[in-house]
Amino acid sequence: MTDFNLTPLLPELFLAFSALGLLLVGVAGGNRTTDIICWAGVVSLVLTAFLLFGISWERQTVLNNMFVIDQFAGFMKLIVLIGLIVSMSLSVKYLYQEQMARIEYPILIMMAGVGMMLMISAHNMLTLYMALELQSLSLYVLAAFRRNSYKSAEAGTKYFILGALSSGMILFGISLIYGFTGSVDFTVIQSVLKDVEMAPIGLTFGLVFLLAGLGFKISAVPFHMWTPDVYQGAPTSVTAFFAIVPKIAAFALLIRVLFEPFGLMIAEWSQIMVVLCVGSMAVGAFAALAQNNIKRLLAYSSIGNMGYALIGVIAGNAVGVSAVIVYLFIYMFMTAGVFGILLCMRRGNIAVEKVSDFAGLSYTNPALAYSMAILMFSMSGIPPLAGFFGKLLIFQSAIEAHYYALAVFGVVTSVVASYYYLRIIKVMFFDDPLDAIDKDIPFARRAVICISIIFVLGFIIKPNLLIASAKSATTSLLLPPKTPVVMIKSLEEDGN
């Protein structure tokens, strides 16, 4: 135990301790103090972000190679923190409106946040597993947070059972990987792979199990079954949280695992990823067509969007990874805006969540309707909105890696998907109005919706800010030396 430098862990430590401190305050003060604890939580998240800026983002590993900090980790943690702040501020009022204001809510979100930040920095299979579990367990409880509601309890149970199954798969995968490489350390695994000519079949099996488990976390098809039910059953503020943050952390983890320890097995894992990606895009596009519940619809939409993000991973090059980062960042802002609007959809202080409940919103609440329309057009990838540029970068990376078929499939499913985004616009603008929705919209929701709209509309003016930071974040990842597609190609040409 020589390597005990904790400086790179400062943000995580701070967040964990403030969560525990706030828990004590909450226990003393009771559920009356929920809003105070929520806002205190937001403040500590902001402080965590400042701490994150304070530490060096130069690549270094600490705690015996268990924990890594580099530009990629720093940038992804920043995105996660923004997501946490947004979802926490969106929740506060909702907790009171739905009479479920209990102090555990902000604490659980913060603990999940700690888990996610550790996931992003995991540099060892054990860190990976511990962080993943810390995050997942918080999420299971959050899904069942409205414990007197049938649906919420069902969502929590379902999520927990399937989540436990996926954790089991991850553990099994890790044990296989350990068996065949003799280590759980990312660096060691990477160097073992460097020396062997072909990866042993057992290691490939281990990788498949690990990816199946991670596929569950990012809700990629065929591991997506939980998503629609959990999204629909969980309280809307929790759904917003699920949609905005955990997937970003899971993606960061996925990217690190695939590119650092298993960077040389890209030929093996890209095949698995293609299946996940194509499946996600197809299910995301087609299954959403028949949905009438907007939360369920957004669940399928998120499955589809994860499919697009996976294209960038499959591309297997720096362009692809930076495209994924940009895509996720844009997706996070759009989703935050959409859920901000969804949380405002209340009639007579009762939340409504059917697509048909949006009917004629453009007559009764034009500002909200136009915001939603902009976000929906952006989600379906129509320029000049931000969503288009995310897709543009993703498809560019696919073409750069010669995945033409994947790119064509992606654009075709995005056209199919645009149908259900358009349906929401159609309902809001072309249908006859229902009763007006409740007028009072809390400040936090207004702010989130405004920021989201400004981001979506303004991205076109200064796209470089984000793209440049994403690019520099990618450079710190230890990418595999050459993309295999090119290698295979050149081999074939040599053969001829």
Place this chain on the structure above:
Amino acid sequence: MVDFPLLTTLTFLPLIGALLIIFGISGKPEDVSNNARHMALFTSLFALAFGLFLYMRFDPEIADFQFVEQTGWFRQLGIEYHMGVDGISVFFVLLAVLLTPICILASWNSIKTRVREYMACFLILETLMIGTFCALDTVLFYVFFEAVLIPMFIIIGVWGGPRRVYSAYKFFLYTLLGSVLMLLALLVLYVQTGSTNMITLMENPVARDLQFMLWLAFFASFAVKMPMWPVHTWLPDAHVEAPTAGSVILAGVLLKMGGYGFLRFSIPMLPEATEFFTPMVFWLSIIAIIYTSLVALVQEDMKKLIAYSSVAHMGFVTLGLFTLNQQGVEGGIYQMLSHGLISAALFLCVGVVYDRLHTREISRYGGIVKNMPRYATVFMILMLGSVGLPGTSGFVGEFLALLGAYRADTVVAVFATTGMVLGATYMLMLYRRVVFGPQNNDDAAKMKDLDIYEKLTLVPLVVLVIWLGVFPTTITKAISPSVERLIVQYENALTLAKENAAALEGAPKQEEGITP
């Protein structure tokens, strides 16, 4: 030329107007509507004046791009904000700035709900149309080209007829599916050449193997937009359900984006594939001309009839463009501009009677020459323009296109010429049934003649149709140099490719393959 950014100003002027309309107007609902109307009209007239000023500054002798503006945009990726016009695009810009105020005037009294949004939509649409024709960067072009879908979807869906939702969807999804394939093609071009600069791409065509797939991808987009047979089916639906001004802008400008795309992308960037696919385009054009003319013959709905006639006229455009000789290409462009004026005016004519009787069924009218003599006159001039009578702009375009076609392929030209006869048949039938004959319907017989707004919208178009029919050189003199450059570029690229192919014949096989 580092001076005032004319094109950027012209492009974003309407957008500023739209923002003012959305955020700058408050008060009672009637005042808001009224102010929105005036604001939109003034903005679009201002843009028109600006467009004319641009045209005066435009030097018709130069084949190259003028008023070029170029600054970094996506610096990381080398995508630029790059604008410029040449002899081909400047007239499309003029068409867009001319038709927008006319559209706004045409909707002055007929649009009564959500006027503010309506006017904002049209101004945003104007920005996007101008931008499409000015963009010289592929991604920038795509952004403008595709963004058009948003306001158009809303215009059809909110202010359209009874089946507006179906039509709006059909329009949106059809066009989107075509365009995303073009997006992939643009990305392939970018990855292969590392450039999104349209001028560079036009001067350096990519490797032959790649051209065919790319050409088909571009074709998917432009053929839908054009629209060519058999992907034209969205157009009649969209036209029938769209409000009058929506039809005007759709037929007047949006369809031209397809033809413009062929001129800017398919022909110069992919010359070898263009040569290969030309026969296919010819036959599709002929099918479009003859088949849709026959379909137009049996239409009972005035708008649908004119929509099908648009498809037929666009057949002449594709025919002309792909003859790839001076007359043919000029004819294609001329036909696009002339169709932009004539079909826009014809839709306005339909709008005039529709506003009075709220039906577009041909049999509900008849003999209206007696109570609407001025209308009958205007309608007649436009109808004859559409038929291609000498002395109207329609004649010049079709004549040049057919002349080019005869030089390229006589059989094709013969078939296309029969299309002209059919065109005369359905237009004359439409005119006879609506304007002449007995006055069977009392309400149709009581309709009032053109009012001041209608005159304001129709008269400029009629004057232009005749002017361009009598003095075609007004615009051909500016188009010619650019077209000449296009054709020279195209032919040079082909000869170069043939030389390379001949050189490769002798060389060992292994040197083939995709060049980086």
